Amino acid sequence: MRDKRIYLSPPHLNGEELARVQEAFDSNFVAPAGPMLDEFEETFSSFTGIPYCLALSSATSALHLCLKHLGIKKNDIVLASTFTFIGSVSAAYHLGAKIVFIDSDPNTWVMSEEHLKTALEGLHKQKLKPKAIIPTDLYGNCINYYSILELANNYHIPVILDSAEATGSIHKGSHSGYDAYASVHSFNGNKLITTSGGGILASHDKNLINHSRKLAQQAKEPFPFYEHKEVGFNYRMSNICAAIGLGQMNDVEERVSRKRHINNRYRRALSDYPNISFIKETPETESNFWLTTFTVTSEETTPESLRIALELENIESRPVWKPMHLQPIFQDNLYFGERESDVIFKHGLCLPSGLGMTEDDIDRVLKIITHELKKN
Ligand SMILES: *Cc1c(COP(=O)(O)O)cnc(C)c1O
Numbered sequence: 178m179r180d181k182r183i184y185l186s187p188p189h190l191n192g193e194e195l196a197r198v199q200e201a202f203d204s205n206f207v208a209p210a211g212p213m214l215d216e217f218e219e220t221f222s223s224f225t226g227i228p229y230c231l232a233l234s235s236a237t238s239a240l241h242l243c244l245k246h247l248g249i250k251k252n253d254i255v256l257a258s259t260f261t262f263i264g265s266v267s268a269a270y271h272l273g274a275k276i277v278f279i280d281s282d283p284n285t286w287v288m289s290e291e292h293l294k295t296a297l298e299g300l301h302k303q304k305l306k307p308k309a310i311i312p313t314d315l316y317g318n319c320i321n322y323y324s325i326l327e328l329a330n331n332y333h334i335p336v337i338l339d340s341a342e343a344t345g346s347i348h349k350g351s352h353s354g355y356d357a358y359a360s361v362h363s364f365n366g367n368k369l370i371t372t373s374g375g376g377i378l379a380s381h382d383k384n385l386i387n388h389s390r391k392l393a394q395q396a397k398e399p400f401p402f403y404e405h406k407e408v409g410f411n412y413r414m415s416n417i418c419a420a421i422g423l424g425q426m427n428d429v430e431e432r433v434s435r436k437r438h439i440n441n442r443y444r445r446a447l448s449d450y451p452n453i454s455f456i457k458e459t460p461e462t463e464s465n466f467w468l469t470t471f472t473v474t475s476e477e478t479t480p481e482s483l484r485i486a487l488e489l490e491n492i493e494s495r496p497v498w499k500p501m502h503l504q505p506i507f508q509d510n511l512y513f514g515e516r517e518s519d520v521i522f523k524h525g526l527c528l529p530s531g532l533g534m535t536e537d538d539i540d541r542v543l544k545i546i547t548h549e550l551k552k553n
Contacts, residue, residue, distance in 0.1 A: 183492045183542065186367040186468060189432070189532035194424030201420040209394075211416030213423060218377070220426045225352035227360070227379040229386035232414035232422070233393055236341040236363035236376035240311070241268035242389040242412065243337050243359050243378055247309060249274050254307040256296060258288045258339070259500045260518035261313040264363075265339045266501060269311065277307070278502040280514020284457040286470075286521060287320045288312040289514065293328055296513040301332065310336045314343035314353050315498075316527075317369075317436070317465040318458055322348055322356045337361070341376070344369045345433040345465040354379055364418075369432055369465055370425035372418040433465045435532050439539060440466035443528060446543045447471070450550050452478070470497055472524035478549055480526040486549050492542055497525035 201213050218230040233239050249255060251273030257266050259278035269276050279296055282289045293310070300307060310329050312320045320338070329336045340346075341363035343353035354360025359380035364372040378389055391397070396409030414422075440455075447453045452475040458464050473480055480496060487494045500518040501507050529542055 179491045180541065181491070183529045183534065183538050184531055185493045185495055185527060185529050187531050187533065188366045188371045188373075191424065191428050193427045194421045197420040197424045198417060201417050206416040209411075209413040209415045211419070213416045213419040214414060217372075217414075217419035217422045217426070220423060221362075221377055221379070224426065224429065225355060225379060227352070227355055227381065229380050229383050231378045231386050231389050231393065232419055233376050233378060233412045234414055235264070235365070235374060235412075236339070236361040237264040237267055238393070238410065238412040239361035239376045239378035239389075240265070240337065240339070241271070241410070242392050243361070243380075243385065244268050244272055244274075244309065245392060246385050246388050247335060249308050254300065254305055255309050255311060256293070256307050256334075257311040257501070258313040258315070259502045259512065259514065260286060260315060260498060260521065261339065261501065262341070262498055263501070263504075264341065265311060265313050269309075274308070275510070276501075276507065277511040277513065278500075278507070279312075280500075280502075280512070280516070281315075281518045281521065283517045283520070285318055285321075285459045286456050286518075287315050287318055287459060288325065289517070290321060290324045290328060292513045292515075293325065297328060297332055297334075299513070306332065307334050310334055311339055312336065313339040313341075314346060316456060316470050317343045317346050317467040318456055319343060319346050319348035319353050319462040319464070321459050326356060335359070341365075342368065342467045343465060345429050347463040348459070349461045358382065359385060364422055364425075369436070369467055370422065370429060372414065372422040372425070375414045375418050375422065432532055433463075436466045436530060437464075439530050439534060440464075440469045442536075442539050443469045443471075443543065447546065447550075450547075452550070466530065468527045468530045470525060470527050472521055473526065473550075474524050475550070477552070480524060483526055483546060483549055486545050487542065490541070490545055492529060492545065494529060495527045497522055497527055 338357035
């Protein structure tokens with residue numbers, strides 16, 4: 178019989194969720210409104226220190242509302258990390274924005290300040306003013322907030338941080354997203370915490386959150402009848418999903434230390450292999466290491482050969498994100514960089530990093546990887 182399957186990052190339940198869901202059922206708030214939704218927003222807000230939080234059906238919808246509030250429309254320029262997941266830029270795409278992609282620092286993999294600076298200067302010379310910058314806290318690693326924010330502030334451009342992967346990550350003592358104009362966080366099934374699916378828009382700007390709350394609920398005006406001065410969306414998180422989230426919020430810090438432990442075990446075991454290079458945390462970041470990621474740059478062992486070797490042993494691993502400037506749909510978009518993420522994409526792999534992984538599971542993964550690397 179085959180050993181049990183090890184997944185990349187499956188949902189991890191701590192046992193508190195069902196009691197909170199039962200509570201939601203008992204109150205009959207089986208609806209996209211209710212006390213658990215308010216409590217989930219308050220809990221997330223006090224955990225991150227970000228004063229205003231709005232719980233939604235996904236991080237993708239959170240980005241959509243934020244860009245809508247900022248008035249992003251057809252042909253507006255939006256700068257974004259190229260090395261990210263599509264959800265980071267799909268809202269800007271649907272609003273008709275022209276997305277300009279910025280490449281990564283080759284060590285930390287997050288948006289390079291140098292390339293951002295070049296892009297901002299270049300666009301400024303052409304009298305083009307971007308309406309927003311959307312950098313990604315990649316695999317839990319935080320961007321260099323202060324240098325990115327300084328560049329953005331020079332041109333008065335709001336930074337909306339895609340922190341979908343970085344719930345629980347800390348940068349210079351603040352929770353990921355704290356310093357940006359707004360940030361989005363994801364509670365999809367594979368993320369650090371899950372509500373089965375969901376997201377949060379978080380900000381210091383009360384107007385943004387109040388307007389987004391209205392937009393997320395079909396933009397009804399506060400009248401007893403149905404009155405519309407603008408058209409919104411149906412993007413609210415349900416009270417039941419919020420109940421799951423409340424259960425999950427009980428042990429976020431333990432989750433982060435568990436992820437860091439898994440990452441540390443992989444790093445230590447593979448530190449002697451010169452062809453292996455792990456993502457580097459930006460200075461003063463405590464990453465949640467949502468997924469452990471590395472590049473392998475040997476002639477004989479490729480990420481794909483490692484992935485297949487793992488798959489034969491019933492272990493799931495995945496290539497890293499394919500950069501947006503390499504996607505067929507974005508082939509004509511402007512791009513600033515020196516192909517750093519092309520290289521990471523070619524050589525990168527995401528290792529199983531599930532919170533439920535045992536020490537034996539990690540050994541199983543490592544045994545196969547080291548075996549593959551020693552073959553040559
Ligand atoms: C998961 C993810 C998203 C999308 O989150 P959803 O909640 O699934 O919409 C966006 N950006 C990044 C970088 C992600 O990893």
